[in-house]
Amino acid sequence: MSDLSMANNTSTKAFDVERIRRDFPILAQEVNGKPLVYLDNGASAQKPIAVLDAMDRYYREMHSNVHRGAHTLGDRATAAFEGARETVRSFVNAPSSREIIWTRGTTEAINLVANGLAPRLKEGDEILVSHMEHHANIVPWQMVAERTGAKVVPVPVNSAGELDLDAFNSLLNERTRILAITHVSNVLGTVNPIASLIKKAKDQGALTLIDGAQAVPHFKPDVQALDCDFYVFSSHKLFGPTGIGVLYGRAELLEQMPPYQGGGEMIERVSFERTTWNVLPYKFEAGTPAIAEAVGLAAAIRYLDNLDRKAMEAAENALLARANELVSTVPGMEIIGTAAKKVPVMSFKIAGLHPSDIGTLLDQQGIAIRTGHHCAMPLMDFYGVPGTARASFAFYNTLEEVEQLFAGLQKIQRLFT
Template identity: 85%
Template sequence: MTDLSMAKKSGTAAFDVEAIRRDFPILDQQINGKPLVYLDNGASSQKPIAVLDAMDRYYREMHSNVHRGAHTLGDRATSAFEGAREKVRAFLNADSTREIIWTRGTTEAINVVANGLAGRLKPGDEILVSHMEHHANIVPWQMVAERTGAKVVPIQITPQGELDPDSFNSLLGDRTRVLALTHVSNVLGTVNPIAPLIEQAKAHGVITVIDGAQAVPHFQPDVQALGCDFYVFSSHKLFGPTGVGVLYGKAQLLEEMPPFQGGGEMIERVSFERTTWNVLPYKFEAGTPPVAEAIGLGAAIDYLGNLDRNGMEASENALLTRANELVESVPGMEIIGTASQKVPVMSFKIAGLHPSDIGTLLDQQGIAIRTGHHCAMPLMDFYGVPGTARASFAFYNTLEEVEQLFTALQKIQRLFA
């Protein structure tokens, strides 16, 4: 039993961060002689013991390929693998497991959708994306546009890092075929109001594709309530393993789309004259799937299900609030992205300091952040910067770690003042 489940069983505080931290063994170490302060969760979150144990159990007790093995290990593996798919379905509130496709991650999921929709596009059609998108939600659409003659059109944002409603309203029109939008910006932390945007798009017959990679670690989306056609995310952002992601798609659209890859599992029958496709979801899952990784993601979803989600969100909000309060303590520090609705992500620059230097000097003090363009070069161009430093928080981070970050930044600033 984990520390978290023990705390819940014993009736102690609803959200005990110190108990939760004991479920993440990687956090209990020193970097450069300092206790690790891990603030790079937007790039990849850490994994609880429950996830590590689930994957270990798979390899120790049931490793086998899934679906067609005529033996006990194959049955065990298939049951655990498909059980994980059901956990994802419930997490997203999808209508059926037929609508849950395993991919390698968010990037592959968007590529599957973009290629699958290519047949619907023709010259003059428009694909709307926002100026705050990750490259994974820009480049696949550009590639498809080059093949079809369609055009990728960026929705503008405000200086605060919010989607500009006037820009969206002016661009959404008769030529719009796809709206591809991030739920949460990986750079700015902005939470986009996607439900009303989806509703507007649907009124124009537009297909909606939502990148949820940065949303799912902080709150649980409901794809039926949102009304989106596709929703994608990566396991490793959601406290699960790398190498697996999820594509949710409405069954009717998935039925109409061609498969992305060919090979085993995705076929019904193969002959030299003709090949027919398997039923959903297997139509899009060519080859041996990421069995252990899917099981690990299922365990991560179970773990999150044991959290007090209201307490988690309140704790994360407190981290961001405290970080914002401390910005003025570092001369020359400027926050990039000040939207009214944000997850705990803080991108910043400090006058006279290069972001990579900030990252290196923080690492010397045991603090891990991310620096660079964050796979969002158009957004960097919008703000006129080559890159930023980014601290991204998770529910296992503490207010003390926020204080440590700013104490370290003050030290760095004084060093170069």
């Protein structure tokens, strides 16, 4: 352990991180001759053996197209695929699996909702977003606003990276038709008070979409308790495979929305005179779906459900707390986003160093972080920076890895002073 080390927080003792790490084979490798320290979980989290095995078993034992095959493999694949949908339904506590729509990811889910709600919008209507949104929760609404005459209205944040609630209250009005807001900021780690925001929006008659991509790796959402209209997230940030995501939507709203794409599966009957749509959820799932990926996502959720979630959150909080303690050991280091309620994400800059140089030099030491604008250019403009370096932690990271990060930053800082 480095000279930066300290005794482990007692809250993490019940969480056996070394055992957990054995479930993630990718972590047991060297990069550039150094043990891998993977701190880019906010971009994409690693996959446990349970996910890899579930997808391998699907391809080895049951691969077939779903729903229409009149044979045993088709039945097996369909059962696994629809079983995965039920696992996701339980994960978000949706009332019905009819309300769980498979998408390619958070981005497609938001585009689906934006296009589906476009017929409800007219000139003068307003779509409320926040200044901390990922581009995926800005651009689709801008495209819809341009078509309909509606207006995208951003809610500012304060210097700590928290939503300006006074501004939110003043901007929310009778013209607000949609509130589209992130549950957790991908740049800042800020956890927004979405339950109260949803209630205020609903009191104004607005519909609500929550971007949960950065939230679900850290805690389970409850869409019924939140009372949101739509909740979206991606599998690959939830320790599952890439290429698949989830849209939860209220059934009555999904029934009213037009299909997003046309093709097989989403139809009931096709003729050259008229085509009728399939029932939910298939109405929004044109073409052959990502079957193995759905199976993998379900395996990831089951894996997480077998962990002590309170101990997991305590371990993650300890990682962030230790990182915050060590900031003062790196001269010129400044944290971007100091909200009172955060997940373990740390965006930062170091005086005199470009974020991309920090990332490259850390990689030479086997430490993987993310650098750039993180698909959040409006937020970068607010802070007056071209980008940041970002370390994002997961439950399989260790306090020693946090200390390795800061030892690496100290080494880089010494090279340039």
